[in-house]
Every structure is written in C-alpha cells, then in structure tokens.
Amino acid sequence: MLAGEFAFVSGIGNGIGRFDRTTGEFVDSVTIPGDSCEALDSGFGAAWTATCRGPGLARIDAVTGVVTIADLGGQIPDPEASIGVGEGGVWIIVGSGSPRTLLRVDPVTMSVIAEYEI
Numbered sequence: 001m002l003a004g005e006f007a008f009v010s011g012i013g014n015g016i017g018r019f020d021r022t023t024g025e026f027v028d029s030v031t032i033p034g035d036s037c038e039a040l041d042s043g044f045g046a047a048w049t050a051t052c053r054g055p056g057l058a059r060i061d062a063v064t065g066v067v068t069i070a071d072l073g074g075q076i077p078d079p080e081a082s083i084g085v086g087e088g089g090v091w092i093i094v095g096s097g098s099p100r101t102l103l104r105v106d107p108v109t110m111s112v113i114a115e116y117e118i
C-alpha cells in the first residue's frame with residue numbers, strides 16, 4: 001500500500017515495513033502496539049491499520065512513521081475486515097459474530113464520530 005514516499009507492507013520487521021517507493025529499498029519498520037491486523041489503507045497523509053490485541057486504529061504518518069492510536073471505546077477490530085479511508089473519515093469494522101459495527105473515525109481528532117450496526 002502506498003502513502004507519501006513509501007510503500008507500507010504488513011508482517012515486516014517490527015510490524016509494518018516501510019520501503020522507498022522509488023527504489024524499493026527497505027527503510028525501516030514500524031511497531032504497532034497490539035500488532036497489526038486488517039488490510040492497510042492510505043489517506044489523509046497516513047497509512048492506517050487496526051490493532052488486534054487491543055481496541056484501536058493505528059495511524060502511521062506517511063512522512064515521519066510516527067504511530068498514533070485511536071481509542072475505539074473498547075471495541076475490538078474484526079481481524080477479517082479491511083480499513084477503508086475516504087468520504088471524510090477512516091472506516092473500521094469492530095466486533096465478532098452478528099451484528100458487527102462499522103465505525104467512522106475522524107482522521108484529524110482520531111475520535112469515533114459515527115457508528116452503524118451492520
């Protein structure tokens with residue numbers, strides 16, 4: 001997944017590997033507290049993934065690689081889902097079984113701004 005000048009790849013080094021998108025050379029790896037799960041997506045100047053050993057959404061700054069974790073109010077991400085970025089928010093499915101909940105997270109404040117039962 002591409003964000004800024006980097007390609008981000010799950011399962012590399014300490015969690016998410018960053019590669020120079022021009023040369024393909026490994027730059028470093030980013031540790032995600034609680035490990036990364038769900039497919040990555042990019043937008044709003046960042047790469048995004050879920051934290052699956054704790055309730056969170058991880059924002060990886062596309063320039064600095066700094067990780068910020070959004071609190072999902074104790075709701076655990078569904079490890080079989082994907083992150084979606086667009087339409088003014090970052091979208092993540094939480095819960096297991098049925099019903100699950102789709103959360104819309106504000107990419108600036110990192111707070112949950114809407115919940116939809118699915």
